[in-house]
Amino acid sequence: MRLVLATRNPHKLREFRRLLEDVEIEPLAAAVELPPETGATFADNAWPKARAAARGTDGAAIADDSGIEADALGGAPGVRSARYSGAYATDAENLARLRHEVPVGGRLAYVCALAYVDPEDDRERLFIGRCTGTMAAEARGDRGFGYDPIFIPDEPGDGRTMAELSDAEKDALSHRGRAARELLAWLRS
Numbered sequence: 121m122r123l124v125l126a127t128r129n130p131h132k133l134r135e136f137r138r139l140l141e142d143v144e145i146e147p148l149a150a151a152v153e154l155p156p157e158t159g160a161t162f163a164d165n166a167w168p169k170a171r172a173a174a175r176g177t178d179g180a181a182i183a184d185d186s187g188i189e190a191d192a193l194g195g196a197p198g199v200r201s202a203r204y205s206g207a208y209a210t211d212a213e214n215l216a217r218l219r220h221e222v223p224v225g226g227r228l229a230y231v232c233a234l235a236y237v238d239p240e241d242d243r244e245r246l247f248i249g250r251c252t253g254t255m256a257a258e259a260r261g262d263r264g265f266g267y268d269p270i271f272i273p274d275e276p277g278d279g280r281t282m283a284e285l286s287d288a289e290k291d292a293l294s295h296r297g298r299a300a301r302e303l304l305a306w307l308r309s
């Protein structure tokens with residue numbers, strides 16, 4: 121089976137290729153334009169990305185809209201996670217702002233909305249994955265991407281940040297891993 125992944129984020133492509141190993145995950149063609157992310161929820165943003173990719177490639181597509189929610193900020197940055205420190209902010213700039221605003225030990229959650237769209241049989245489905253954790257005292261680790269160096273997942277509970285876990289460990293507990301496994305189970309059912 122083949123699926124186009126509607127993303128411009130190479131880290132997401134790498135993670136989905138690991139997570140959906142029986143599926144051939146194709147990158148999005150450069151000519152396909154992704155819509156602006158103006159939705160109020162992760163799902164609102166995931167659907168248009170998946171539909172644009174399915175239309176642009178004439179095949180089934182998936183899209184991930186994801187981010188981090190901080191209790192101390194009433195759930196922000198949420199859908200604005202990629203642009204938290206400005207429209208063209210780097211991962212390092214976004215992480216620095218979150219560290220500045222959330223106290224050490226503050227509750228955090230990663231969320232992933234994964235939309236599946238198949239234009240051939242009109243099948244559409246949404247899967248949501250969550251992963252809870254806390255703010256680290258300092259950025260640690262060089263694996264993963266984005267906010268991983270300051271996110272201490274509740275599991276396995278040994279104090280390591282997401283960026284200090286192996287790929288297999290991150291996949292087993294991450295928001296994206298959880299959503300991807302639900303998609304796989306549904307595709308096989």
Ligand code: ITT
Nearest residue numbers: 127128129184185186187188201202265266267268
């Ligand atoms: P596409 O829209 O092209 O898929 P994007 O990077 O802009 O790429 P999002 O709009 O979904 O994707 O933004 C996701 C944000 O949340 C971005 O700042 C990421 O760094 C962060 N994020 C999502 N999943 C993450 C993960 O597993 N680890 C660390 N940060 C993550």
